[in-house]
Amino acid sequence: MSRLHVVSGKGGTGKTTVAAALALALATEGRRTLLVEVEGRQGIAQLFETEALPYEERKIAVGPASEGAAPWGASGAPSAGDPARGGGGRRAGGEVHALAIDAERALLDYLQMFYKLGSAGRALKKLGAIDFATTIAPGLRDVLLTGKACEAVRRKDKNGKFVYDAVVMDAPPTGRITRFLNVNDEVAGLAKIGPIHNQAQAVMRVLKSPETAVHLVTLLEEMPVQETADGVEELRAAGIPVGGIVINMTRPALLDNGDLDIAARDARGGVAKALSQAGLGGARRGGLAERLIDPLLEQAREHAERVELERAEHAELTALGLPTYELELLPEGVDLAGLYHLARDLRKQGPI
Structure with a gap:
């Protein structure tokens, strides 16, 4: 089973919603998941109806109940007394933590980890040196974002167990996902020795291993499907594992x-x-x-x-030879209850 789930998709396909639903689906039977945001849009906070996420790992929800466990309410979401709402109620399921990665703060972490700068690093921030560094070297930002996510994947507690059973990343769109994930390969090639080289190689070992799976979200429309096919080809060429394809916002068949x-x-x-x-x-x-x-x-x-078009696009996706998962269009939009509904649908369709 993969431990780092990278969720990408063309803009407008609902990749943030799918990433959140996947994090919930993986948080079952006591498992802990970390949902990571890297684009600074605070989309996760909006979905979970909570305040803006700081640069710290914070528990925001509990997973849906397993079969035979204490049920959720009719809506499928926790009630006001449940842990997901900050109360003391107890329900079956694991925990979902969230982190909005800030490139500047991640750079300070990096400087402290490898160079032990401490207060000197904070001084650099006040001088604007960190903003300058991430501006003149745009690839550095992606190095920091992917590095922070991979650090969460590898992190262990004092007993030697992984802190998180799974990490789910709400990643950039399909058009730039391969370059985003592959940036550490480029950095490792530029910096031949030293801590930067070693860190970049460590990140790529995670991203190119079976621990990682990149899932692409699409709609049954021509442009998203074509971008998905292109993304799969690019990821495979870069040696980055592709997981599955999530077909989002499917519509019920009205006619036989x-x-x-x-x-x-x-x-x-x-x-x-x-x-x-x-x-x-x-x-x-x-x-x-x-x-x-x-x-x-x-x-x-x-x-x-419309049905004929969707069937043709579905055939294009099937030809890619990857597992596919389908999530229905929620007529009332995606609120917290809808998010839990989508999470249950993902779990019913098997491991992802």
């Missing part, structure tokens, strides 16, 4: 195959008959039934075309 075939062609007679049987009167000129026929046929044709 037979009805879809009918909807794809003109079926005025059948629609008129059905309206008449529904008590809306015959299809006389100007009558209610007659006015409904064309709009109904147009909606049916649009739905049939």
